[in-house]
Amino acid sequence: MAAPGPRLAFNTHLHVPPNFSAFTTVEDAVETSAREGVKVIGTSNFHDFGVYDRFDAAARQHGLKALFGLEFISVLDEELRAGITVNDPANPGRAYICGKGIPNPTMPDAASQAFIDAAKVSNEARTSQMVGMVRDLFATAGLEVDVTYASIVETVAARAEVPPTWVVLQERHVALGFQEALFEAVPVDERASFLERLYGQSAKAGADDVVATQGELRSRLMKDGCPAFVPETAVPFADAVEFIRGLDAIVVYPTVADGADPICGFEDPVEDLVERLLGYRIYGAELIPNRNEPEVLDAYVKAWRDAGIFVMVGTEHNTLDRIPVWPACKRGIPLSEESADIAWEGTCIVAAHQHLLQSGKPGYVDRTGSLNPTFPDAETRIRYFAEMGAELIREATGVTS
Numbered sequence: 001m002a003a004p005g006p007r008l009a010f011n012t013h014l015h016v017p018p019n020f021s022a023f024t025t026v027e028d029a030v031e032t033s034a035r036e037g038v039k040v041i042g043t044s045n046f047h048d049f050g051v052y053d054r055f056d057a058a059a060r061q062h063g064l065k066a067l068f069g070l071e072f073i074s075v076l077d078e079e080l081r082a083g084i085t086v087n088d089p090a091n092p093g094r095a096y097i098c099g100k101g102i103p104n105p106t107m108p109d110a111a112s113q114a115f116i117d118a119a120k121v122s123n124e125a126r127t128s129q130m131v132g133m134v135r136d137l138f139a140t141a142g143l144e145v146d147v148t149y150a151s152i153v154e155t156v157a158a159r160a161e162v163p164p165t166w167v168v169l170q171e172r173h174v175a176l177g178f179q180e181a182l183f184e185a186v187p188v189d190e191r192a193s194f195l196e197r198l199y200g201q202s203a204k205a206g207a208d209d210v211v212a213t214q215g216e217l218r219s220r221l222m223k224d225g226c227p228a229f230v231p232e233t234a235v236p237f238a239d240a241v242e243f244i245r246g247l248d249a250i251v252v253y254p255t256v257a258d259g260a261d262p263i264c265g266f267e268d269p270v271e272d273l274v275e276r277l278l279g280y281r282i283y284g285a286e287l288i289p290n291r292n293e294p295e296v297l298d299a300y301v302k303a304w305r306d307a308g309i310f311v312m313v314g315t316e317h318n319t320l321d322r323i324p325v326w327p328a329c330k331r332g333i334p335l336s337e338e339s340a341d342i343a344w345e346g347t348c349i350v351a352a353h354q355h356l357l358q359s360g361k362p363g364y365v366d367r368t369g370s371l372n373p374t375f376p377d378a379e380t381r382i383r384y385f386a387e388m389g390a391e392l393i394r395e396a397t398g399v400t401s
Contacts, residue, residue: 004383004390007344008399009326012042012067012100013254013286013314016055017160019045020172022317025161026051029317030058038325039397040347042067042314044098047119049105050166065396067350068102070244071254072119077237085264087256091224095266097240098286099249100312101350101364103357108247115243120168122233124149127169133228134178134221141197145181152177172318175218179210211320241280245367248357250350252284252312253277257300259291270303277309281369284346286312294329294336301339308378310346311339348389349382355392 011033016026023029033041041064043055052068059066075095077086086095108116128149138145152173157164186194188207195203195213199220205212221228244251255273256264267273277285285304289297301311313327313335328334335343353363362372364385375381394400 004345004348004386006394006399007341008039008393008397009037010040010042010344010347011038011314011325011327012040012069012312012347012350013044013071013098013288013316014041014325015045015071015316015318016043016051018048018051018156018162018167020170020176020318022320022322024159026055027058030055030062030064032322033325034062034064036325038064039399040065040067040351040393041325042069042100042312042347042350044069044071044314044316046071046073046170047116047123047168048166049102049108051160051162052105060396063397065351065393067100067347067354068105068249069098069100069252070102070105070247070249071096071098072235072240072244073232075237075240076234084266085260086266087254087264089256089260089264094234095237096254097237097244098252098254099244099247100252100284101354101357102247102249103354103363105247112243112246115239115246119235123168126230126232127171127174130171130222130228130230131174131177133230134174134217137198137221137227138178138182141194143182143185143194145178145185147177147181171218171222172214174222175214178217179214182213183210214320241369245365245369248363248367250284250353250363250365251280251282251369252286253282254286254288255300257287257292258296259288270300273300274303274307274309278307283308283365283371284310284312284350286314288316289313289327289329289335290315290323292329294333297329298336298339301342305342308382310349310382311342312346312350313343345382345386348387348393349385351389351392352385353389355389 014029015021016029017023056066073096075097076093083092085092088094131149135147152169153164153167156167156173191207192203203216205216220226223229241251255267287297304311315327349364356363365371
């Protein structure tokens with residue numbers, strides 16, 4: 001397979017503020033990407049896309065091509081409740097699902113907006129309850145903190161330089177809010193004893209380790225079976241898929257692969273995953289390579305591409321760690337040339353789909369999830385969209401050779 005050249009550096013799964021992110025603002029995300037030589041970047045935010053116009057403007061200013069995406073969590077398929085893990089290893093039956101190439105993310109139709117609004121209301125109720133429970137646990141452990149749902153929203157909005165109405169709090173935001181309150185109120189040499197009282201056992205994170213402490217607050221207090229756990233409202237898989245298609249986006253399955261040990265039952269072996277995805281009429285798959293060994297990533301990528309499923313890769317950047325924007329496998333090992341070419345091809349397909357829908361023309365799939373029927377076979381369709389997308393990216397970035 002010859003990649004639609006030239007292959008540029010790309011990342012099609014970034015969470016940008018006000019989602020929890022390594023970046024301070026959406027402009028920081030774009031400027032960092034440009035500084036590192038990445039030319040195509042795609043967002044995958046949860047529940048609110050208000051910042052996407054700024055993302056697009058910043059990308060244009062820096063000569064980058066912007067792709068618009070989304071991610072949904074707590075998506076449950078009734079058929080998968082019987083104990084199989086999908087792509088959330090700790091929660092059998094729960095899944096993540098992505099949409100790629102949204103043509104007009106800040107102008108959803110009425111049905112899509114209603115779905116977004118309902119998801120935000122549900123998330124706010126859950127997260128607000130969780131904040132209150134963590135605050136009570138802090139008080140029981142001997143530390144009164146003035147952390148509320150509203151105060152965390154205000155802090156997140158101020159840092160991201162966005163209106164508070166654009167903020168959808170995640171567990172990571174809650175952990176950040178309480179970690180900062182803890183570090184401000186408790187001297188470093190007293191934190192271990194407080195955390196031991198809070199957890200009922202010793203903390204593993206260092207007393208001055210911001211990121212690790214946030215992770216431990218989340219894992220020990222907010223996850224299933226923990227004292228501040230609040231169940232999420234399940235969004236049926238079919239409803240989430242319908243919502244993504246209603247935005248004229250392509251449904252893409254984010255894959256953990258060997259990022260879980262053992263590999264999730266839904267994803268193993270990869271041949272069964274291929275059949276499952278095609279059964280759901282999902283024609284795109286994605287990996288976050290820094291979770292994966294190179295040989296495992298290559299095996300998944302090859303199996304997908306052989307089946308006519310296009311591939312994308314990203315980094316998420318959904319912790320405070322400032323890892324490189326150009327995706328790499330575990331231990332920083334670069335993607336193989338073949339896998340990088342296939343993922344570049346998928347990036348170009350989504351760029352073409354997004355552009356065609358913005359122009360009022362048919363894209364790679366339609367709102368029913370059916371593939372564009374103009375082409376005689378999958379390979380011809382893939383090649384057409386990949387070559388068109390590569391040309392669009394060259395025009396946007398000014399890279400011609």
